[in-house]
Every structure is written in C-alpha cells, then in structure tokens.
Amino acid sequence: MAHRPEMDPSYWYASLREPVEFDRAIRVLGEAGHGVFVEASPHPVVIHAITDTLDESDPVTVGTLRREDGGSERLLTSLAEAHVRGVAVDWTTVLDTGTTVGLPTYAFQHRHYWPRPAVPPALPQTAGTPAEAGFWAAVEQGDADTLAHLLGVDAAESTLGALTDWRLRERADATVADWRYRIGxxxxxxxxxxxxxxxxxxxxxxxxxxxxxxxxxxxxxxxxxxxxxxxxxxxxxxxxxxxxxxxxxxxxxxxxxxxxxxxxxxxxxxxxxxxxxxxxxxxxxxxxxxxxxxxxxxxxxxxxxxxxxxxxxxxxxxxxxxxxxxxxxxxxxxxxxxxxxxxxxxxxxxxxxxxxxxxxxxxxxxxxxxxxxxxxxxxxx
CATH class of the missing domain: 3.40.50.11460 (Rossmann fold)
Incomplete structure (x- = not known):
C-alpha cells in the first residue's frame, strides 16, 4: 500500500473524475517481474481484472476476506491458497504452533481403468518331443509351409487349414468349458x-x-x-x-x-x-x-x-x-x-x-x- 502525501480528499475526488489507468499500472508491474497480487479488502473486487490483464503470465491472485466471511479462518484460507500456488508464507509467524503433516499419496497415484485386450494364454504343450512341440506350434500359428514340410504333403492341401481351425476351436472350447451348466x-x-x-x-x-x-x-x-x-x-x-x-x-x-x-x-x-x-x-x-x-x-x-x-x-x-x-x-x-x-x-x-x-x-x-x-x-x- 502506498503512503503518499497527496492522498488527501482531493486525490480521491480526482480518482473519481479522471482515468485511473488500472490496466496500464498492472501491466507495468507484470513487466517488472511481479507475479503475486494480494487484494486486501473486505471482499475481492479487482483480482479478476488482474488475472484477465496478465492472462499470458498466469499471475497468483488471491483475496483476503470475503463478504459475510471476514474472520481469521477466512484469512488463513486465503494465505493457504497463495501457499499452494507457490507463494512463500511464514507460517511460524502466522501460527504460533503447528504440526507438519505429510501429503496423502493416493491423490498422486494414477491408475487407468480402460480395459486392455486380454492375450489368450497359450495351451500347455503336452508333446513329448521337440518335433511334436513344433508341430502344434505350427498348427496354432497356421503356418501351412511348416506343416506341409513336417507332414510331407503339399502346402495347398485344404486339410492343413482345417487342422488349424480345429486347434483354434479346441482352444476356445477349453476356455469356456466350465461356463456351461445344465438343469437337472x-x-x-x-x-x-x-x-x-x-x-x-x-x-x-x-x-x-x-x-x-x-x-x-x-x-x-x-x-x-x-x-x-x-x-x-x-x-x-x-x-x-x-x-x-x-x-x-x-x-x-x-x-x-x-x-x-x-x-x-x-x-x-x-x-x-x-x-x-x-x-x-x-x-x-x-x-x-x-x-x-x-x-x-x-x-x-x-x-x-x-x-x-x-x-x-x-x-x-x-x-x-x-x-x-x-x-x-x-x-x-x-x-x-x-x-x-x-x-x-x-x-x-x-x-x-x-x-x-x-x-x-x-x-x-x-x-x-x-x-x-x-x-x-x-x-x-
């Protein structure tokens, strides 16, 4: 708050009759590096205008008291609003004693709830030899060339595709086998x-x-x-x-x-x-x-x-x-x-x-x- 000798009744009269140039004053303060504005008044009036004027620099603007809420609790709340915006507040001066409490961690733990496509588990291989394991792997992957080489037949044989279809159907049936019930x-x-x-x-x-x-x-x-x-x-x-x-x-x-x-x-x-x-x-x-x-x-x-x-x-x-x-x-x-x-x-x-x-x-x-x-x-x- 400025204390100047000219702030007499004639000053306030001139403020009502002449332009205040509030916008220019706020811009000059912003260009000078000021980024925190606290309005000490019974109710916030100009903090919204300050925010609009310096919207590109995102200033910290807080009030002190509010209409029908002018107690110490409101003042402490305003100081807390400034504190969470990065303004240093000497709490030891404001509050005689206090206890430091750690922030809750759950507010900063992010968990996505969008479902993710489930990857079907591979069926356990019961093959007794590496050749049998390779055979069933080729069936599941639909690798007609490998199947034809293992079976010694032409890769164009329609039976190879039917064998792959059978394997995939059996896998699906094994997944839902315990979902089916009957009335007895x-x-x-x-x-x-x-x-x-x-x-x-x-x-x-x-x-x-x-x-x-x-x-x-x-x-x-x-x-x-x-x-x-x-x-x-x-x-x-x-x-x-x-x-x-x-x-x-x-x-x-x-x-x-x-x-x-x-x-x-x-x-x-x-x-x-x-x-x-x-x-x-x-x-x-x-x-x-x-x-x-x-x-x-x-x-x-x-x-x-x-x-x-x-x-x-x-x-x-x-x-x-x-x-x-x-x-x-x-x-x-x-x-x-x-x-x-x-x-x-x-x-x-x-x-x-x-x-x-x-x-x-x-x-x-x-x-x-x-x-x-x-x-x-x-x-x-």
Missing part, C-alpha cells in the same frame, strides 16, 4: 421335518385343499384367503410362510393374452410387499416343468410362472421361497411330498415316475463337454 433333477428323500407357526394359503379350489392338508399333516396351522385383495393385518401378521395356488387359475376373459394365474401371482407378490410380509412365498404350478421324458411339460402357460419365479427369486431374495410343480391332474400327491419346503424349486413326482422319491429338486450341475464331430457336413449350396 435330484430325488429328494422325505426328511420327516415338522412345520411350525401359521402358514397363509392364497387360492381356492381342490388344489388349495390339497395344500392345506399337506401342511396340516406336518403340524402347521393354516389360514386361507381366496384372493390377494382379501389380505389384512389379522391374516398376514406373524405368518411363517405363504403358499399360493393362484397360478393354477384358468384364462381371464378380460385379458386373453396374459394368463390369469400369472397376473394373480404378480398381484400377490405386490400385495405381500405392501403389507410388509417378509415370510417366504411358495408358488404352486402344475405341469410347468418336466423331470424326465416320462414326465414332460404339459402346460406352457404354467411355465410362464416359473419364468416370473426366477426373476422374483433374484430381486426379492428375502421374500421368495420357491416354486412347486405338481404332477398332471388326477395323480394323487402324498402330503410328505410337500415338505419341508427347503429347496428353492422342485416338483412332486407321480407314483409311476422312475424314481424312488416322490419329489425332485431342481439343480444346475456343470454340463458335460460336448463331443465335437470329426467332420462337418458340406454346405447345401
């Missing part, structure tokens, strides 16, 4: 486990009576409602489990495209969520899946409910019990085949099914490797 059914023994608590049964008709009898035979208390809109706190509070036979409903004349059972099951899932029911929900179907060629799928409509069940099991894991598929209509189902509701998806089997158990659980074991034919059929064209 495992016979379930009757564990004799008893049920406890109150079970809510939603549905109407003979199948509902079958479910009620099966649960009662294992010691469960049952409460039955016919439709989801009849759920109330007195029926859902404290339920140990929910079993629905709504999926066994027939067609809905108002919605001929979407099966009535599927719509009713969706409504039930929504109603149980609105009522705050956390007990697992089991949905009963009939003929939706097949355990073997002796018991094929008999209802494609019921199979849609199993598709819904797979999605519900993923999104509502805490509220989803599983799916139960009954044998064709008219087949007697012994009560033990319903319990203890432990697998997530299973079907009861008819007495004539080729299995020692009356129930089978759905499993997904790894699929066996597929046998690739030695030759491919020629194209039809």
């Amino acid at each position: 059914w495992t016979p379930l023994p009757d564990s004799g486990t008893s049920l406890s608590g109150t079970w809510l049964i939603v549905g109407d008709g003979p199948d509902t009576d079958t479910v009620t009898a099966a649960l009662a035979a294992r010691g469960a208390r049952t409460v039955t409602v016919t439709t989801p809109d009849l759920l109330n706190p007195s029926t859902v509070t404290g339920a140990a489990g929910v079993v629905s036979t709504l999926a066994l409903s027939g067609e809905n004349p108002q919605h001929p495209v979407v099966p009535a059972g599927l719509m009713a099951t969706v409504d039930l899932v929504r109603a149980l969520g609105d009522a705050g029911v956390t007990a697992p929900l089991w949905v009963v179907t009939r003929g939706a899946v097949g355990t073997s060629t002796a018991e094929p799928v008999t209802s494609a409509v019921q199979a849609q409910v199993w598709g819904l069940g797979v999605v519900a099991g993923l999104e509502l894991a805490g509220r989803w019990g599983g799916l139960i598929d009954l044998p064709p209509t008219g087949t007697p189902v012994p009560p033990p085949a319903w319990c203890p509701f432990s697998p997530t998806a299973w079907r009861t089997r008819s007495p004539c099914a080729p299995a020692a158990s009356s129930a089978a659980a759905w499993s997904m074991p790894p699929a066996p490797p597929q046998a690739r034919p030695g030759t491919r059929p020629a194209p039809s064209w």
